[in-house]
Amino acid sequence: MRARRPMPWWLAALVVAAVGILVFLPEPAQQVESLGSRILAPVQFGVSGLLGQAEEVSGVVRKMGDLARQNDQFREEIDRLQAEIVRLRELELENRDLRNLLGLKQRAGTGDLLPVRVIARDPSPYIQSITIDRGTEEGVREGMTVITWRGVVGRVTRADPASAKVLLVTDVNSSISGRVQSSESRVTGIIRGRAEGGLLMQHIPQEESLQTGETVITSDLGGVVPEGLLIGQIIQVRRKDVDVFQEALIEPAADMRRLERLYVLAGPPPSREAAR
Amino acid sequence: MPFLAYAGLIVTAALAEATVGYRLELVGGRLNLVLLMVVAWSLLRGIEEGALAGVVGGLALDLSSGTPFGLDTAILTLIGAVTSLGEHTLYRGSVAFFFGTAVLVTVCYHGALLLALQALGWDIPSFTRLVQVLVPTILINAVLMPIVFTLAQRLLRTLSGWRQLELE
Numbered sequence: 268m269r270a271r272r273p274m275p276w277w278l279a280a281l282v283v284a285a286v287g288i289l290v291f292l293p294e295p296a297q298q299v300e301s302l303g304s305r306i307l308a309p310v311q312f313g314v315s316g317l318l319g320q321a322e323e324v325s326g327v328v329r330k331m332g333d334l335a336r337q338n339d340q341f342r343e344e345i346d347r348l349q350a351e352i353v354r355l356r357e358l359e360l361e362n363r364d365l366r367n368l369l370g371l372k373q374r375a376g377t378g379d380l381l382p383v384r385v386i387a388r389d390p391s392p393y394i395q396s397i398t399i400d401r402g403t404e405e406g407v408r409e410g411m412t413v414i415t416w417r418g419v420v421g422r423v424t425r426a427d428p429a430s431a432k433v434l435l436v437t438d439v440n441s442s443i444s445g446r447v448q449s450s451e452s453r454v455t456g457i458i459r460g461r462a463e464g465g466l467l468m469q470h471i472p473q474e475e476s477l478q479t480g481e482t483v484i485t486s487d488l489g490g491v492v493p494e495g496l497l498i499g500q501i502i503q504v505r506r507k508d509v510d511v512f513q514e515a516l517i518e519p520a521a522d523m524r525r526l527e528r529l530y531v532l533a534g535p536p537p538s539r540e541a542a543r
Numbered sequence: 544m545p546f547l548a549y550a551g552l553i554v555t556a557a558l559a560e561a562t563v564g565y566r567l568e569l570v571g572g573r574l575n576l577v578l579l580m581v582v583a584w585s586l587l588r589g590i591e592e593g594a595l596a597g598v599v600g601g602l603a604l605d606l607s608s609g610t611p612f613g614l615d616t617a618i619l620t621l622i623g624a625v626t627s628l629g630e631h632t633l634y635r636g637s638v639a640f641f642f643g644t645a646v647l648v649t650v651c652y653h654g655a656l657l658l659a660l661q662a663l664g665w666d667i668p669s670f671t672r673l674v675q676v677l678v679p680t681i682l683i684n685a686v687l688m689p690i691v692f693t694l695a696q697r698l699l700r701t702l703s704g705w706r707q708l709e710l711e
Contacts, residue, residue, distance in 0.1 A: 386562075387558075387561035387562055387607040388561060388562075388564070388565045388607075389561070389607065389608050389609045389610070390557070390560040390561050390564055390573075390577075390604050390607060390608060391608055391610060391656065392568075392571075392572075392573050392676045392680070393656070393657065393660070393667065393668050393672075393673075393676070394608065394609050394610055395609075396608070396609025397609075398561070398607055424609060425609070425612075432609045433609075434609055438609075439666045439667070439668055440665055440666045462668030462669055462672035463672060
């Protein structure tokens with residue numbers, strides 16, 4: 268065990284002198300203090316400034332980390348909201364279609380509506396027909412009418428268990444009975460598809476007055492399509508004095524190149540011949 | 544083995560024609576990929592496999608067509624069988640031969656289809672419409688015929704090579 272060393276005599280003398288100065292000579296003490304402060308202040312300022320800046324930098328770094336995390340969260344939120352907007356837009360469109368269909372259903376007094384999707388089109392350029400994804404297993408029968416909320420699309424010509432073929436109204440082999448919906452004329456005629464596109468309303472008596480822009484709807488004369496479904500608008504009237512009948516070119520209301528959200532009108536199945 | 548693989552490709556081509564073919568119309572004409580594939584196989588493999596390719600392609604087209612079932616099968620089987628005759632009498636591998644074949648089979652296919660439809664009581668498009676569709680279709684088929692034939696030939700060589708390796 269080491270012996271304890273006594274306090275050096277000069278240290279004791281220094282302490283006694285310092286206490287003596289502080290007690291008996293306060294002015295020199297203050298001057299010393301002042302001098303020390305002057306020397307120390309800039310250093311303190313610099314150090315505190317540096318520490319403050321370092322603190323700020325660390326704060327910024329910390330904030331940057333937080334901001335990056337928040338940014339990621341916001342981006343995820345934006346993606347989610349954008350997906351939600353797309354979904355809501357689709358729902359809005361579907362809602363609009365369904366409202367239109369409901370109105371159409373009430374006006375036309377149609378039966379049940381079976382939603383269907385187009386899964387194929389006829390490979391032949393001469394035949395305008397489509398294949399839909401529902402068949403006899405879902406209640407689809409030959410002769411049933413296929414519509415969009417815009418109007419008539421066609422009729423089912425062949426129904427298989429899981430799919431069905433629909434002949435579009437724009438095919439040359441399609442013919443349905445139509446009526447001009449105007450206050451003056453309620454004339455009816457046969458509406459056939461044209462190979463060049465569009466529809467042709469035939470067998471309209473010459474004395475009937477037809478105007479372009481008039482709406483054409485289905486008529487129950489043929490007994491195969493429910494009455495009151497929108498077919499299209501007259502875009503041209505063809506009248507010759509030598510002919511017994513006049514004709515009208517019709518622009519179909521439904522866009523046959525972009526068919527989506529189709530519905531099969533469930534009703535009594537007409538005969539196979541009537542479906543053609 | 545090569546025929547089965549090719550038959551799968553023909554069915555795929557028929558599905559493509561039915562699902563996206565109408566979107567690829569060029570100045571009113573449409574590519575008859577199944578027809579070209581049947582013709583190419585017929586030229587490569589002769590009457591039996593040509594006719595069989597016609598049966599497969601025709602059935603695949605009939606399944607997605609609104610025309611009476613079996614019409615495409617009958618026409619393509621006939622074309623698949625008859626085209627193989629060119630293999631023995633005319634085939635020299637020239638571009639002119641492919642062009643001529645494409646023109647001939649396209650006219651025959653479309654003509655036979657419309658005549659059969661008319662015979663079955665269907666209304667057919669006017670002559671003007673027929674020309675509007677047929678002329679660009681002939682051109683498209685004529686351009687693609689050598690390509691389809693070359694691809695079919697390569698496929699056949701590849702698959703035959705595998706078969707030879709299996710036998711060894």
